[in-house]
Amino acid sequence: MNQMSETKARVRAPETRGNFGDVDPVTFEVLRNTFEYACNRMTTIMQRTSFSPILADVLDFSNAVYDANLQLLAQAANCPVHLAAMQFSAQAAVKRFPVETLKPGDIIALNDPYQGGTHTNDITFTMPVYHEGELIGFAVSRGHWMDLGGGAAGGMSFSTHVAAEGLRLPPIKLYEGYKINRDFLAIILNNTRTPHFVEGDLQAHLGALKAAEQELQRAADRYGRETVQSCMRELIGYTERIIRKSIEDIPDGTYTAEDFADTDGFSPKPVKVKVTLRVRGSEIEVDFTGSDPTCKGSINSPYANTASAAYYSLQFFLAPHAPSNAGMFRPITLNIPKDSWLNPSWPAPVIGCTTVASSKITSAIWQALAQAIPDRVTGSTCSECNWFVSSTTDAQGRADVFSDLPAGGWGGTPFNDGMSVTMDPLGNCMNMMAETAELLFPIEYESFELRPDSAGAGRFRGGLGAVFKVRFLHEGEMNMETSRTREGSPGVNGGGRSVVQRSSHIAPDGSATVIGGIAPDGTWRSPLLSGHHFGPDEVFMFESTGGGGWGNPHERPKERVLEDVLDGYVSLERARSDYGVAIDPGTLTIDEAETARLRA
Incomplete structure (x- = not known):
């Protein structure tokens, strides 16, 4: 481990000690599963009660719970591109409405890409959770809404300004004491092509948040608030230890790769993602220096979206078995140059960020990892x-x-x-x-x-x-x-x-x-x-x-190529050109002599 890594490890030593602190292992495991169950219950409620098919059928939503310091505690197996980004929305919400001003049943909504959001269709709802008057955590729910106005359905106008992508909400207190602000609701209803879905979807998000609130309060009632809070701290440290051990199994080195989006809609030139992974001991730096500048068109990726894509792309090959919480993020350092297309400034349009940009970031990171761990990627x-x-x-x-x-x-x-x-x-x-x-x-x-x-x-x-x-x-x-x-x-x-x-x-x-x-x-x-x-x-x-x-x-194996041909997955021509396997079109059997010649 290099000197920088040793310094960081010393700073974090209190959070990464090898025991469960004040919580015995059995209670730790029960509460860990309780936090995850709270998120899964949120998801069940969202799926069963939302009105719009993109939520109820396509399942384009995510749910998570955070501790009182807005550190991710647990999440459901929903959309990875949402989950790591939601922390930025929650932080922006509480920055606008400080904790001391919040009360039970207050719910802050936002979708502004430049205040912790991604694209405008993804709305995040953040609600504080209290136990006997003391803040113990936050419930957070995000959903992709079918339409929030803009120059085309779904906000997909592919314009040059974020305003053309639909209603952009800064952090607003949409609910106070579990009661909705009817004026804010009227504004939302006035700015969507699908008002018939909106109130039902809002009720679904409210139900999901209240379910998380109930589970966290029940845990505090049963085990005591102090025990629950201790478990929250230890759980995050536990995941961090697992992630650091996984990073140590990757050879130290610098690994670089590129991928491209086809166009920004205005220029025929492809748009480049360049990523450099620097692995040092138990830490990884993800550096996007060299990626193209902010695009004219609507594929730019706000910081929260790019960060989320980097985190989940790595997690596939670090420790997917580890509990999903803020401990996943601590060993990873991000460098996302300002005013690149992966970290634009207002008013750059961003409607394609979760779809175009995220997937190319993943591909670039996986290609870089293939240089480090070729037998695993x-x-x-x-x-x-x-x-x-x-x-x-x-x-x-x-x-x-x-x-x-x-x-x-x-x-x-x-x-x-x-x-x-x-x-x-x-x-x-x-x-x-x-x-x-x-x-x-x-x-x-x-x-x-x-x-x-x-x-x-x-x-x-x-x-x-x-x-x-x-x-x-x-x-x-x-x-x-x-x-x-x-x-x-x-x-x-x-x-x-x-x-x-x-x-x-x-x-x-x-x-x-x-x-x-x-x-x-x-x-x-x-x-x-x-x-x-x-x-x-x-x-x-x-x-x-x-x-x-x-x-x-x-x-x-040539027999597997023949199976693919018989199943209709691979044509006779591609079997020959790609795999060097010659198959007789009449008998659909392998021509052994010709195959041997092609593969020689």
């Missing part, structure tokens, strides 16, 4: 959220907003092929169920099927992407955020890239036009779409990519 995922939002109009002229997240594949691992059609690591979200979408909106799902040849080749190939088709029954305007349309997600250790993604508009006569990505004539069109019109019986088709491969494709 996976190929990059599809590295995209593929977020689309569409305003719709039914036969009676009623307007609504429909949204979905067509998933792609994950990268190959050192042990197995990647998962097919799985949400990017930024979120544990679900695709919209076809039955729900067709019940609520004037659309029809035509297909959602595996996309052959979409995965990166490798000894362990990536998972497959999907072909997704939605038919508009009446008028609609679609907004789409995606990338990976210039080149697919990279593999590691000799693994290949996946194919590119593509968006198409299919007319009633079946003719298709590429509206995002590479067209048949080789021209490339920006994948950031806003206000693209669809008429009755016209179809939106999206082809997502798979994950990158792991290892040399010629080391994949």
Whole structure:
């Protein structure tokens, strides 16, 4: 360990001692699980009581509890891109409304990207929790709301100013004593295309916060406030010790990688993420120096979003088994240059931050880690959220907003092929169920099927992407955020890239036009779409990519390549060109002599 690491370890020694302090191990474990249960109960309430399908069905929300010092204590397995960022929102909330001014049932709401938020659709609710008049913690709930106004549905106007992305709330005391401020509510209702969802979703967040309050108070009643508070301190130190030990298992060194977003919507030039990981003893520095400056378009990532992406990207390969709390963050130092696209200043637009930027940060960090721990890292995922939002109009002229997240594949691992059609690591979200979408909106799902040849080749190939088709029954305007349309997600250790993604508009006569990505004539069109019109019986088709491969494709057993061909995952042509396996098209058996020649 170098001198800097030794100094930091000495400073933190009281928080990282090897025992449970004043709490016996059994009580420690019971209370640890109590904190996690509180978050899981919050999640159950959110899913069952929210009105909007993006919360109730897609599960685009997150819940956590914090101690009285606003240190993360526990979180549910919700959206990683929310969870590490929520601390910044909670801190901004309490900075605006100091603890001494708060009372039970006060709930502070904010979504301002420049006051701890991410993009404007993500609203964070922070509520203090008291026991016998003393503050013991905070409950925090964040949800992605379908629409908060702006120049296009979902705020996806892809403008040059954050004001075009919808209502931007500074920290406001939306509830006092569990009662909502009707004036603030009226402002919110006046600035959304989906007012019919808002009050129901607010009640769901309130219910989730009150559930966490009940669990923390019950724990304090049963074990005593002092014991609960001691356990909170020890739990954070416990996780920190685990994380530090995991970092020590990574060879000291400096590891650098890059990835790119396809465009900011205005310039055809790709936008670069550059990350340098410096591993020293039990600490990691994540340095984004060299990343591109603030973009004109709407893919900039506020500090909280970039920090969150860095934290969760590392956690996949540090200690995912450790309790999730503030101890995860202590050994990690961030350097995010001001006025880069990963740390912009107002009024830079940011609507694509959680979807475009986060996924590219993860891919860059994983590529850097592959240099340090090649036998543990996976190929990059599809590295995209593929977020689309569409305003719709039914036969009676009623307007609504429909949204979905067509998933792609994950990268190959050192042990197995990647998962097919799985949400990017930024979120544990679900695709919209076809039955729900067709019940609520004037659309029809035509297909959602595996996309052959979409995965990166490798000894362990990536998972497959999907072909997704939605038919508009009446008028609609679609907004789409995606990338990976210039080149697919990279593999590691000799693994290949996946194919590119593509968006198409299919007319009633079946003719298709590429509206995002590479067209048949080789021209490339920006994948950031806003206000693209669809008429009755016209179809939106999206082809997502798979994950990158792991290892040399010629080391994949030829029998497994044949299985992939028989399953329809890999074509005969790609089996030959990517894997060096010749398969007779008539008998669908391996041509051993030709395969030996190709692999020689």
